[in-house]
Amino acid sequence: MNPKMKWSFQVGKIAGTRVKIHLTFVLLLAWVGVSGALNQGIFTAVSSLVLLILIFLCVLLHEFGHVIAALRYGITTPKITLFPFGGVATVSHIPKDPRKELFISFAGPLTNILLAVILLSIRGSAFEWNLAAISKAETTLVDRMIWVNVILAVFNLIPAFPLDGGRIFRALLSFAIDRMKATFFAVRVGQGFAIAGAFIAVFAHQPFLFLIALFLFFAAGSEASMAETEHALEGLTACDASMGEFHTVEMDDTVDLAIKLMLDTSQPDFPVVNHSGQCIAIATRQDLIRTLREKGAEIPVREVVQTLPAMIDLDVPALDAWRKLVDSKLPGAAVVDSHGKLARWLTRENISELILSRTATLEYSHRQV
Ligand SMILES: [Zn+2]
Structure with missing residues (x-):
């Protein structure tokens, strides 16, 4: 759902927050290192890399500004991703209250402003507010870091x-x-x-x-x-977002039977149930077709299935159910009743259609006002 996040690597974990680096940041480091070493020698390359790592630290502190501000409202931050221009702190949820959002959002740039003020006071003598100085060789590291923090604060405030x-x-x-x-x-x-x-x-x-x-x-x-x-x-549950009419298969059913069901009903993936009506696996179209190609149609479904789909209670909010389904990376999730029996079937197509129809309804009702 969020393709950009596949482009990042975890480098550590601080206070429960995973710190990840985006590929573009790594490429930037490599580019600065290699081009610096080739053009200006190893010393310049190393000092450029040190500067970049310090920038990285300022970005990280910026993100922790958000993390600490969010914690004030009890909101945790499972992950931070660092990009060359700044970081993205993925908070568990963004507060709907604009005052809270304002406070959390401002905490990041504010951290950079504070860092710049601290560096300015360490520096002592008058600072020349001339951006051209940042690229001059004689500019000190402290001066460069003051500029870095000013730029980070200003850029993020766009x-x-x-x-x-x-x-x-x-x-x-x-x-x-x-x-x-x-x-x-x-x-x-x-x-x-x-x-x-x-x-x-x-x-x-x-x-x-x-x-x-x-x-x-x-x-x-x-x-x-x-x-x-x-x-x-908003306001819907997993029950509202899922299908009440769907087909299931059992472990002893053949692949042939599942494929026929797929062709007859156009349902691509099936929950696999046991005799007590509990969902014990998912038979996906992909797995069924692959088995058909490799092992033939008479193989029982138990040899096809690999994973258990996500189990979601009927009354959980639809948004949470959707997140669980997306996180599971499977096409379907089991919506279960209080006895743990499969009651409804949740799929991405179903949720997409629900979102489309709800959005249309909401737009229509806005138009009537
Ligand atoms: Zn920020």
Whole structure:
């Protein structure tokens, strides 16, 4: 669901938060190291890498600013992903209260502002506010780090989703208009900034800036669809989001029977049930077809199935059920009653259709107002 996250590696865990690095950050490190070593010698390459690692630390502290602010409201942060332009702290949930969102979003840039102030006070003498100094060889590390923190704070305050500034903007809008409308407005503004950034990058011959703009554009889009999903599933349970009419197979049934059922009903994946009506596995279309090709049609289903699908209680919120289904990476999940028996079947298609129909209904009712 979130393809960008597959591009990151875990480097550690701090206070329950997994710290991950995005591939683009690693590529940046490699690029700076290699091009520095080739063009200016090993000493420059090492000092550039030290600078990058310090930037990495500032970004990490920025993210922990968010983490600590979120904890104040009891919201945990399972993971932080670091990108070259900043980090993304994935909080367990984004508070609907705009005041809380404002506080959490602002805590990151505020951390960089505080770091800059601390560095300025360590430095003592008057600081020259001239950005050109950052690339001069004689500029000290402390001065560079002051600039890094200023740039991190300013960049993240740009009102473009998914940057902190975008969230701050959304939170401020939410005081005046409906949160959903505020989200879409903030997303459009964010995408506008991303397009403008991409144009500037092309004219300034800055391929790296172009990639950042491109990433921001798509991240804003996925933010919008996430908000749409949350909005559409609000107030619904796993029972509402799942199918009451579906077919099951048993362990001793043959692959042939399951394939016939698939062709007859167009249901692609089947829950496998035991005699007590409990779901004990999932037979996916992929597994059934593969077995048919490799072992023939007379093989029992028990030799096809590999995994247990997610088990979801009837009354859990639909959004949580959807997350569980997505996390399981399987096409279906079992919705079970209080006795643990399979009551309903949850699939991605089902949820997509529900989201489409709910969104349409909500838009229609908005139009009537
Ligand atoms: Zn931030």
